[in-house]
Amino acid sequence: MVKLRINNKFYELDLKGNETLLEILRDHLGFTGTKTACDDAECGACSVLIDGVQMLSCLILACDMEGKEITTIEGLSEGEKLHPIQEAFLEKGAVQCGFCIPGMVLSSKSLLNKNPNPSRQEIKEALDGNICRCAGYQKIFEAVELAVEKIKKNKK
Amino acid sequence: MDREFLNPVGKSVPRIDGVGLVTGQSKYAFDMKFPNMLVGKMLRSPHPHARIISIDTSKAEKLPGVKAIVTHQDTFNIKFGSNEFFFPHTVDQLPLESEKVRYIGDEIGAVAAIDEDTANQALKLIDVKYEILPAVFDPVEAMKPTSPQIHSHVRNNIALILPVNFGNSDRALKESDYVREDIFNSQSAVHACMEVHNCIGQWETFSNKITLWVSHQAPFKIREAMAKCLKMDLNDIRVIKTPTGGGFGGKLEMLPMDFAACLLSKKSGGLPVKICYSREEEFYCSRRKHPMQYKLKSGVKKDGTIMALTGEVIADGGAYCSYGPTVMAAAVMRIFMVYNIKNLRITGYRVYTNTPISGAIRGFGGVQSGFAIESHMDLLARGIGMDPVEFRLKNITGPNMVTTNKMILTSNGLKECIEKATIAAKWNEKYDKQKNIYRGIGIGIAADVMGSKMYKSHESAGAIVKIEEDCSIYLFTGAADTGQGSNTVLSQIAAQELGVNFKRIKCKSADTEITPFDTGSFASRVTFISGNAALLAARDAKKQILEVVAKEYSLNADDIDIVAEEVRNKKNNSFILSFEKAVELCYSFSYGRQVIGRGSYNPKTTPVDFRTGEGNVSGSYSFEAQIAEVQVDVDTGIVKIIKIWDAHDVGKAINPSSVESQIEGALTMGLGYTFFEDLIFKDGKLVNGNFSGYKVPRSTDIPETETILVETNDPNGPFGAKGMGEAALLPTAAAIANAIHDAVGIRLKDLPFTPDKVLKALKEKQNKN
Incomplete structure (x- = not known):
């Protein structure tokens, strides 16, 4: 089991180990605000923040993200208040x-x-x-x- | 309700769908998932030209997880195309090819499986036997009788010939003081929408109805093609356009994937099937820009009068026609909107080759034409020693005129655009005066249509305005917002006409079962045509409210109006009641009248005679002038843009920020096309099908730009507005080529302008001296 902290909430996931963070966010957890528009880390649409720093979620293995703070677009606004x-x-x-x-x-x-x-x-x-x-x-x-x-x- | 949203026309109100877009909550088709949804994949030809001998799917069918496989045997083998009304012979593509494949990527089947890996594995298990045929990749080569014949219905692979002929060009050339010939070549490019082509098809097996959720520009057009190819009624097919991540002409017609998703769903017993292109498929199995060669020969008088323009255009059409006829019409006819030329003879040839399908892409053929014509004009001006701006001012079209080919230009701010751009750019201080620092300045001008009636007999748009008891207002429009912001602009138009706060409007768009018909988002037509429909629907709804108020207060309905949420007497401006009270009255015990306004608009045009090019294609025309200032590094060949000025006649900017953003976006595509966007093939196979091989403009490529909005208040436009989504990339390449010429005296005639081409031209110039 891998415990991921996404937008200040914890998610316990049973991972195979080869899933990218992008796949986990979009396909498993429904954070479809994270987009993707290429097959080779060229477009930037899958950007997320890892401990406040922009990274491409298509290049990151989800299982490596334990202990990190992951922020997606869904986590940027505070309730109904936009950032x-x-x-x-x-x-x-x-x-x-x-x-x-x-x-x-x-x-x-x-x-x-x-x-x-x-x-x-x-x-x-x-x-x-x-x-x-x-x-x-x-x-x-x-x-x-x-x-x-x-x-x-x-x-x- | 915030008063700043009263009288919204002319204000940069934020996007009506903006919050969903900035928070990631908007659900594109790309994001949508349904229970038991299958993954569909297309089976594509690996050969550029081959006869299909047999397709054996038996092994693939046995693979666990495979739910359905379709080939031409599951279809009626009915062809589809995009210009069926005027050019029936260009309807040439089967949803799934049966006899031949004509490019690497041609669709011959599709698979639906429980996941992507299984679908991909199944594709490999399908055994297709081909007889490989000789292929031809170059359009000039393809026109030779000895070349492989790609389609049996045409000779020498010439899919279409479009001649334009007015006046006596031979005589006019003889009477000219200066005649010159030039050849210009432009390359292929792609839309590269951020959201790839994708759709979800679902076939309700018992009722025999289809629903297709799709990222698209023209849902009614998909419905039409799908109904035709499946022999179904239009009303059995519901196409829902989801929020769409860009279109630019690439999402304008049914693709085999849309058809296959629905057919796979049927064959799998009604499970939803999603087909999503990979980025590589997006590069070679969507549509692409026609590479074109312009051979031009023109003559001018010493005083700058253009006597004649002649020539031919050869376009690489790829394997099928798609929107080729419209593209070619733009390629040979656009010049009439810009220049007042009496003698013009130009013939366009659209040629089949064994390469991916050329089709519509922002500007249709105007981008290729803009580069060739505006470069050629510059050379003509230089040839007689005339300032290129002065040369253009002498020859341009003006307002309220009928062009040589009978286009009716109403509002026309071209002169004002040129003047404002040249003043802003300080043209007179710079032109021909900065050579010692390798800096130069160049101009290009352009015009654009607002719809062209090229695909159906009519170009109509419909709208419904429904006002609820709680005073919320729904605008139903068939127009497809692909990101350009049409839902916002049409809502602004409706709110303005109704006299209500913009915030009241909710816009429901582009669902073929719910919204009125609209031909789609293309040819810069939506603000003008769909905008007029929204305006008429709002006017009708308002009339219904005013009739109730007039009756209640014993007034004449013509004497009262709604302005800024208040019903007032127009005669003395006295307040009668609020908009909310007026709606309450409509829904009261005494009246019980629902407020539902309708609008339908079809621009007044005359059909084009495609044997001569005569006709009035559009209800209105927009104009623009662009000036580029560049600096050329003569050691590296790198051209740096100092600044670009763009003055655009938009009629009236309904939403200035949105208008600027359209211009900036188009201009940026123009920069990409000028300097690096280039789809490269080797023997019909795409070499650079990704964003590292095919460079698109990025933030660090963006120069300083200045946008100047010219408002000419078009008599036919909603609140005077005209369409303007495409024009700003038409003159960009030429403005830059002309500026490079001014800077270092070289003439680049082949796009894109890579540093090695610049260096080569500089070297040739040096050798000549």
Whole structure:
């Protein structure tokens, strides 16, 4: 039995050992907010946070995650209250089809965890692993910048 | 209710479905699971061209866990296509091929099993005997009589010839002061939607009805093709479009997988069957961009007047026609919307090859045409020593004019777009003045349709507005939101017309059993056509409320209106009652009147004569100008974009943020196509079927851009709006090619502009000097 902590809840799972975290999240536990859009770790859609740091869940074995704190998009908002990054993505119109958005939001969160005041170039570099095919990224950059402001304001 | 959502047209209200998208709660077909759901997989040809001798499924059927296998023997062998109305001879694909396979990936069967591993194992156990035939991969080669013939109904593999001929081009060329010939080549590309093609089919065996949940742009079109191929009635098939992770033209028609999922479900006794493409399948078994060669010869007068434009376009169509006719029409006819040219003779050839199917992809043939024509125009201007902006201003179309081929242009902000973009970019300070620092500036212009009536005899959209007792409002629209935000924009239009708060609207869209008919999300048609339907439905609902109020207060219904949730007398602006009280009145003891408004809109157009190219394809046209400033590194061949300015005539921006996002997204695809997106085949086999081999633009590739919205208030558009989802990638490649020319004096005529092509051109230029 492997005990995984996902979005502050514990899940006891009987694993074979070769399951990726992506498979466990989507197929076994129903966290379908975690997407996938490629077969070879190129798209970033399956991004999750492991102890606050963005990682690709398609590259991680679920059984290795015991003792870690896993955050998926479902765990970012507090009840009905959206996280400031989510609010910013909505307000800036950064969302089109939305398929890349969970990964984008979590990669943004990972960036802001270690760098609360990133430059535009730092935002671009942090999101380079997440493909968006619809929106052309501009509004996503603006959304991350707005999120920075929102988080600062919330802290005051 | 928040007052900022009153009068929503012109406001950047957040997406109506936004919370579900940012929280991961929206369920795409990709995320959906049903009890006892089976996994379906397609059986594909490993050969580019072969005759099917036999298909033996007996071994696979015996594999434990396999629930159903289908081949052409389970079908009626009825072909489907996308331009059936105007081009019946291009209906050329079977849902599961029976006699021949024509590209690597061609579908000949499908398997449903309890899990993916079993399904994949079963595919390997199916024994298909082929007689391998010689194949042809190059369209010019394919046009030779000695080449392998891919389809028996056409000669020399020419699936379609589209001629456009007006005026006397030969005479006009003779009368020209300057004549030049150019050849431009563009490559293939793919949509690369983030959500791969996937669907769930379920056949109710007792009632003989089908439900298909699918990631799609045109559910009514799937229904039509499915009904035809299965010999069923339209109403026996329900297609539900789920939240869709991008489309861009790739999810515009029935694919064999949609058909197979339903048939497998039938054969397995009614179990739901899900088929989900791998990313590799997405690259070669979806649809792709037609590579095109433009051979152009044109003449101009010294004063810049374009005398004639002539040439031919050869397009690699791949194995079947798909949306090829529409793509070719755009490839040869788009020029009329942009330039006022009296003598024009251009012929488009769409040619079959043994490669994956070319079809619709954002811009149809406009992207290839935009690159060729706008590069050619630049060279013509340079040839007579004229500024390319001045050259374009002299030759462009204008508002309220009928083009040479009888298109009716109502609003047309092309001139304003060019002027605003050139001012913002400081064109006059930069053009031809930055050569010493290898910087240059270039322009490209474009126009776009709002629907084209190319697939059915009509291009209609319907809408229903239902107002409930509690004043909640449902907008039912057949339009498919594939991520572009049409549910939001159509709700804004309905709320504005009804005079209510946007937050009241709930939008139910694209379910063939529940919502009115809509041809789909393509050709930038939804805001304009489906928007007009939503507007009319809202107007009808409002009329019903006002009639009740008028009766109750002994007023004339024409004298009252609902504005910002209040019913007021238009004559003296006096307040009568609130919207909520008015609805309460409708549902009161005395009236008991349900409020259900209906709207149907079909744009006024004239059919195109495809022997000449004459006709008015669209109810309205949008325009744009794009300027790129680049810096070329002459040592590495790397072209850096300094900035791109994009001025777009959108009629009226219903949701400015959404409009900007469409432009930015299209422009980004244009950048990808200009610099690196390139689907590469070797002997018909795809070489780069993943995101490491096929690069798409990423965040670090995005240059600074400036979007300028030009509002020309179209007389036929809902609140003046026009469609605008595609135009911004049409001129990008040419604007960049023209800027590179300005920077370092080289002319790139073959897309994409890789550093080695830049270096090669620089070397050739050096050798010449």
